[in-house]
Amino acid sequence: MNTVIKKVLLYLMPLFLVFIAFELFYQLVPNDYSVKNATIPKKYDSTEILIFGNSHNFYGLNPKYFDKPTYNLAHISQSLYFDKIVFDNYIDKFKNIKCIILNVEYTSLSEIVDTEENKWRKYYYQTYMNLEVPSINKYDFTKYFLSSTRNFNVNTKLVLRYLKEGTIVDCDQNGFGINYTKAKKIALLKKDALTRVKSIEDNLINFDDNIVRIQSIIDTCQKRGIKVILVNMPVSSYFSEGVNQLKQKRIQETCSKLVRNNYNVSYLNLVKDKRFTNDDFFDADHLDTDGATKCSKVVNTFINERLK
Incomplete structure (x- = not known):
């Protein structure tokens, strides 16, 4: 029996060491x-505009090109559920906020709390932020071991990326995502749009929870005299034409x-803004x-007109 146990332990030892290595990495x-x-506290006194939202x-919004000091609190797949958690945690720590930006686009209003993306990202918000x-x-066992949030292949790719590039950070010191460059853009936007539209469609039209x-x-912003800008960000023509038009109309x-019901909202x-062409996009x-x-x-010009 002891021999069997030793063999089992010997077999499991490499797996255990890999798990520990992944966990140390995370x-x-x-x-x-x-x-x-780490960066946000350095912005508490200077920031006047906060950007929330998803990818x-x-x-899509680079604080560098705003006239007033701006910080980007948006993140990949950050739903309105997480926007509110982030907002509630930080808004009173920023002393000079004049305006916040929320992106409300095709997936925002119907998005449920535990999407496939947020089933693992939620542990990042808790642990890292x-x-x-x-x-x-x-x-929940997972919140204590971040490496268990992703599978072996994803963890391996992340480690290999770090070894190759020396970082897995995709944002600058203003919180803006910097890795969607034109040199790396997806060539077949039309094909990508078909895939993307299909993958994000949830067939939900109940917006109540997110409203x-x-x-x-x-309401919190009204009490503090803060303007709220709701933005439907640009998308490629292939994407805008592919989504459910009735749902898009209802979102708008x-x-x-x-806006009608709140004096501080624009x-x-x-x-479908004609100032943007398909050449402006990294993907669909x-x-x-x-x-x-x-x-x-x-967006900066739009905000400046509202803050006069």
Whole structure:
């Protein structure tokens, strides 16, 4: 029996060592979340504009091109659920905020709490940004071992990327995503749009929960005299034509209603804005860094007009 146990332990030992190595990697190597957590406190006194939202804002709005000091708190797949958690945690720590930006686009209003992306990202918000995430059960084993949030292949690719590039951080010191460059862009936008539209369609039209989250953010901003800008970010023509047009219309109507009902809210719809062409995009629905420069200047002008 002892021999069998020894053989089993000997067999499991390499797996255990790999697990430990992955876990040390997650704990020690900086990523976008840990970098933002370290950078944000340095911005408390100077920042006047905060950008929230998902990857469309993370890659699409560069604080460098805003006239007022701006920080990008958006992140990949950051739903309105997490926007509100991030907002509630940080808004009172920023002393001079005049305006916040929320992106409300095709997936935002219907997005549920535990999407496939956020089933693992939620542990990053908790661990790296020290946020309380209600959707994480206190008995959840995963929150103690971040390497268990992803499978072996994903973990391996992440480590190999770090060994090759020396970093896995994709944002700058202003929180803006810097790796969607024109040199790396996806060539077949039309094909990518077909795939992307299919993958994001949730067939949900109940916006109630997320409207409540947006309204809560708006109410807090009203009390502090903060303007709220709702932005539908630009997407390629292939993407905008491929989504459910009735749902897109309802999203726009919802944003317009929020403007009518709240004096501190403005709405900027850039979905089919003619100032943007398909050449401005990294993929079907994300601007490349050059397109982000253009978009940031457009949004900056819009905000300046509202802050007069």
